[in-house]
Amino acid sequence: MKKIAVLAAAGLLAGSAFSGAVAQETIKIGVTQPLTGAFAASGNYVAQGAKIAEDEINKAGGVLGKQIQLIIEDNKSNPTEAVSTVEKLIQKDKVPVLIGAWSSTLTLAVMPKLDEYQVPMIVETSSSGKITTSGNPYIFRISPTSEMEAKAFQPLVAKMGIKKANFLYTNNDFGIGSGAEYSKMLKANGVEIGVMETMDPKATDFSAQLAKIKSTGGDTLFVTTAVEQLTLILKQAEEQQLKVKIVSCGGSNSPDQLIDQAGAAANGSYHTAFFPPWFPEVTKNPDVAKRYMDEWKKRGHNVGGLTEGFRGYDGVYVAVAAIKAAGKPDPEAIRKALWGVTVKGIYGDIHFTKQGPAGKESGQNVPVVYLVTIDNGKVVRTKF
Amino acid sequence: MDQLLQHLLNATVLGGTYALLGIGLTLIFGIMRVVNFTHGELYAFGAYCMYLLVMLLNVNFFLAFFLAVALGAALGGAIEILLLNRLRGADIDTTMLVMIGAWIVMQNAEQLTWSGVALSVNSPFPADPLVLGPMSVSWNRIYVFAVAVVLIGATYYFVNRTRLGKAMRATFQDRDTAALMGIQIDRIHTATFALGSSLAAAAGALLGPVFVVTPTMGDLAASKAFAIVILGGLGNVVGATVGGFILAFAEEIGAGYISSGYRDAMGFVLIIFILLMRPTGLFAQKERIG
Numbered sequence: 001m002k003k004i005a006v007l008a009a010a011g012l013l014a015g016s017a018f019s020g021a022v023a024q025e026t027i028k029i030g031v032t033q034p035l036t037g038a039f040a041a042s043g044n045y046v047a048q049g050a051k052i053a054e055d056e057i058n059k060a061g062g063v064l065g066k067q068i069q070l071i072i073e074d075n076k077s078n079p080t081e082a083v084s085t086v087e088k089l090i091q092k093d094k095v096p097v098l099i100g101a102w103s104s105t106l107t108l109a110v111m112p113k114l115d116e117y118q119v120p121m122i123v124e125t126s127s128s129g130k131i132t133t134s135g136n137p138y139i140f141r142i143s144p145t146s147e148m149e150a151k152a153f154q155p156l157v158a159k160m161g162i163k164k165a166n167f168l169y170t171n172n173d174f175g176i177g178s179g180a181e182y183s184k185m186l187k188a189n190g191v192e193i194g195v196m197e198t199m200d201p202k203a204t205d206f207s208a209q210l211a212k213i214k215s216t217g218g219d220t221l222f223v224t225t226a227v228e229q230l231t232l233i234l235k236q237a238e239e240q241q242l243k244v245k246i247v248s249c250g251g252s253n254s255p256d257q258l259i260d261q262a263g264a265a266a267n268g269s270y271h272t273a274f275f276p277p278w279f280p281e282v283t284k285n286p287d288v289a290k291r292y293m294d295e296w297k298k299r300g301h302n303v304g305g306l307t308e309g310f311r312g313y314d315g316v317y318v319a320v321a322a323i324k325a326a327g328k329p330d331p332e333a334i335r336k337a338l339w340g341v342t343v344k345g346i347y348g349d350i351h352f353t354k355q356g357p358a359g360k361e362s363g364q365n366v367p368v369v370y371l372v373t374i375d376n377g378k379v380v381r382t383k384f
Numbered sequence: 385m386d387q388l389l390q391h392l393l394n395a396t397v398l399g400g401t402y403a404l405l406g407i408g409l410t411l412i413f414g415i416m417r418v419v420n421f422t423h424g425e426l427y428a429f430g431a432y433c434m435y436l437l438v439m440l441l442n443v444n445f446f447l448a449f450f451l452a453v454a455l456g457a458a459l460g461g462a463i464e465i466l467l468l469n470r471l472r473g474a475d476i477d478t479t480m481l482v483m484i485g486a487w488i489v490m491q492n493a494e495q496l497t498w499s500g501v502a503l504s505v506n507s508p509f510p511a512d513p514l515v516l517g518p519m520s521v522s523w524n525r526i527y528v529f530a531v532a533v534v535l536i537g538a539t540y541y542f543v544n545r546t547r548l549g550k551a552m553r554a555t556f557q558d559r560d561t562a563a564l565m566g567i568q569i570d571r572i573h574t575a576t577f578a579l580g581s582s583l584a585a586a587a588g589a590l591l592g593p594v595f596v597v598t599p600t601m602g603d604l605a606a607s608k609a610f611a612i613v614i615l616g617g618l619g620n621v622v623g624a625t626v627g628g629f630i631l632a633f634a635e636e637i638g639a640g641y642i643s644s645g646y647r648d649a650m651g652f653v654l655i656i657f658i659l660l661m662r663p664t665g666l667f668a669q670k671e672r673i674g
Contacts, residue, residue: 036492038600040500171645198645202604204595207394208639208647215387228502231596239513239522240390261504261596264511302501 026069027062027329029054029319030089031312032100032110037077038202042226042252042308043102045301046124047072049309050099052295053316063320064327070316075101079109086110090117096329097122097322099315104128104173114138120335122318124311127250128177132355132362140338140363142314142347146178149249149272150185152369156382157189160245160270162220166194166213168233169224170201178224178249194218199229206233210240220245227254231261238265245270255372255379256304266374270382273370275346277306278379284348284368292346314345338363386518387640393516395636396629397525400532401587403628405605406612407539407621408583413610414619415556416576419476421483422463423609424602425490426581430456430588431597432498434505438593445508449531449589456585457578464577469570494599502596528590535586539579540621552576556619584609608651615655617665626666630654 031050034043050070058067071093075082082101089095090113098114098121101107107126114121115136123131123141127149132141144152165186169175175198183193194216197209210233213221221244223233230248237246247270255273258266276282280289292313296306319334321341326333342351352363371382405427412420433452437443443451467486471479509523543549554562555572563569587605595601612631616623631651638650658666 036495036500036599038598040495040599041502044500198643200645200648202600203647204601204604205398207398208391208636209644211387211390211394212640212644214390228596228598231502231504238511239520239525241513241515241520257501261502263506304501 026067027064027323028069028071028093028095029316030086030093030095030098030100031070031072031315032075032082032085032089032098032106033072033312034077034102034106035072035074039077039102039226041228041305042125043074043077045305045308046102046312046315048299048301048305048312049292049296050312050316052292052299052309053313053320056291056295057316057320063324064329068316068320068323071095075106077103077106079106082106082109083113086113086121090119095119096331097319097334099124099312099319102126104131104177107131108173111136111139117331118335119331120322120338122315122338124315125252125308126174128173129181130173130177132364133357134362135357135360136362137360138335138362140318140352140365142318142345142350142365142367143311144251144274144367144369145364146181146249148366149178149251149369150181153182153247153249153272153371154185154189156371157186157191160220162186162191162245164192164194164218165220165222166216166218166244167196167222167224168206168209168213169196169198169222170226170229171198172201174250175201175224179222182222182224182249192218199225201225201229203229204232206236207240210237210242213244214240214242218244220247222247222249224249226250226252227257231258234258234262234265234269248272251369252308254304254307255374256307259374259377259379260304264377267376269374271372271374273307273372274367275307275310276370276372276379276381277303278372279381282370282381283346285344285346288344289346310346314343314347314350317345318343318350389517390519391636391640392633393519393521395633397521397529398636399629399632400529400536401591401628402608402612402632403536403625404532404583404587404590405609406616406624406628407536408580408587409606409609410613410616410619410621410624411539411543411552411576411583412580413613414617414624415552416573416580417476417556418468418577419480419483420577420580421480421487421606422490423580423584424604424606425487425494426456426460426584426602427588427591427605428494428597428599428602429459429490430585430590431505431592431601432494432503432588433585434589434592435498435503435597438505439503445593449586452589453582453586456589457582459585460581461574461578463581464574468573468577472570472573491599491602498597498599500599502598504596505593507593522594524594528594531590532587535583536621536625539583540625542579543621548575604648611652611655615658615665617667620665620667623665623667630658 073085104126120138169179251274253271322337325337347367354361355364373382437448513520612627616627634654639647
């Protein structure tokens with residue numbers, strides 16, 4: 001009997017020593033992104049940016065004396081799959097912190113799981129207001145909300161001479177949130193709102209919506225969707241002779257890709273950007289932006305993806321800063337530490353302010369929003 | 385009024401491409417009774433062929449279209465020989481599962497080869513649209529419509545008026561009797577699948593330059609094609625053509641005057657309504673048994 005107990009104790013010791021050794025190797029960070037499906041292009045860019053940060057941090061010695069290891073899971077642009085990836089990352093990989101999940105719909109889908117398992121997530125792209133106002137204390141968003149974006153646009157309303165605006169947005173949390181915030185801001189500035197048209201996130205033909213918008217009149221069309229649909233809207237607006245100013249909101253508009261694919265139809269369009277790689281010197285931390293851009297180009301990634309990749313890059317730096325401040329790779333310690341970090345990133349000096357119901361606040365960063373114009377096949381900063 | 389005219393013009397042009405998608409599938413799904421989940425991927429394949437030929441290999445735009453259609457037929461024939469030929473006589477569920485697998489493999493292969501970034505194909509048509517009073521339409525779409533009409537007519541003629549078309553219809557009505565009459569049914573199966581696939585590839589090759597080319601572009605096209613086939617009655621080329629136009633008009637008018645957010649739902653609501661009235665579709669012949 002005694003012998004068995006000794007053996008068991010030895011086994012336990014060996015077991016714990018073994019798991020201790022594994023834990024010492026790396027500190028894991030979970031990433032859930034749409035690597036396939038409708039948002040595959042953007043999700044892959046974010047993952048590429050995250051990997052650049054991972055390599056930089058590891059080359060500089062890692063964190064807490066250990067190397068970091070990103071575990072990147074594909075959420076297939078699908079909310080159900082997104083929930084599965086988060087379950088897997090938390091349950092199987094035991095990651096103490098997550099980064100994800102690109103689209104607002106995907107992020108909203110995984111949020112209850114963060115609450116359930118009490119693991120914090122850094123939200124790198126999603127803009128729907130609901131994410132930080134619904135009382136989930138595990139959410140720390142570094143990207144701007146639609147409301148912040150609309151507010152940043154406000155001074156331009158008069159300068160652009162907007163009198164009557166129409167909307168066309170994708171029929172999901174991202175589009176609906178953006179349409180609501182922008183129309184609220186425009187109304188408050190005395191702009192008449194014509195029609196608010198929606199489109200399925202997968203749709204490719206917008207002829208009906210554009211014909212309706214054309215017949216309504218108005219001088220400006222606000223469009224919220226990702227770059228693929230935006231390309232088609234610019235082309236089809238030209239085909240239907242819709243002669244209005246087109247403003248794309250949401251920052252996932254990749255103006256370089258628009259120039260490449262929509263050609264002349266992209267000229268004269270306006271776009272919000274959260275990182276302007278055409279003039280990185282205007283950003284808060286140009287040295288960081290330059291380091292990221294140089295490495296991106298060195299790796300041969302698509303330059304059109306620079307406006308998405310930085311989100312993953314910043315996300316990893318914020319996660320690592322919080323792990324360092326927490327002193328251990330523990331979810332609760334990291335969650336607490338996230339409130340105190342300030343990271344010199346491409347989104348600016350990233351730090352979190354409280355949003356949402358008292359006692360269950362989410363963290364929200366306040367980044368700078370830029371407005372750019374496509375002028376004769378070149379991206380320029382909008383000037384008035 | 386101006387808005388209505390523009391909607392009608394848009395719907396007519398859109399209807400031509402829907403009809404093309406529908407007839408390709410009606411041959412396979414309706415006549416062969418194979419639930420063909422790869423139809424949307426053949427559509428994407430046609431579009432990627434255009435990208436490869438026109439943008440990377442600098443092949444003439446119109447020549448590239450013919451090559452894309454031929455490649456689509458070849459790929460369809462290959463799928464039939466490699467997968468479906470071995471499943472002759474298998475139940476519909478087995479075939480369906482294999483086709484779902486083929487669909488997933490093809491879509492992921494597209495993403496692996498071309499990445500998820502949308503690609504665009506330049507067309508030789510002028511960028512300025514054709515303006516007809518209050519309406520306007522791009523030259524590229526006029527070309528798409530014209531080619532679609534020609535292909536629809538050619539398919540109708542082929543299936544209903546040629547010997548091979550007759551052999552096809554005979555095979556799928558009664559395989560054993562057709563075989564006894566000396567029809568080589570294996571070849572008929574391959575030819576039908578290749579023809580249906582080439583029409584999907586043609587639709588993709590026509591619409592790739594109008595829209596953008598992405599690995600997931602086939603999903604929506606496939607769901608619409610199935611709806612059109614069911615609406616028109618399985619296996620009926622005229623039915624699929626009319627079904628395609630009905631779907632286009634329902635979407636365009638529904639989006640223009642009721643709600644654009646439910647644009648894709650409009651067509652399906654109409655289909656449910658029509659199927660309640662005519663459960664076999666608009667043009668289906670009476671079901672043959674045995």
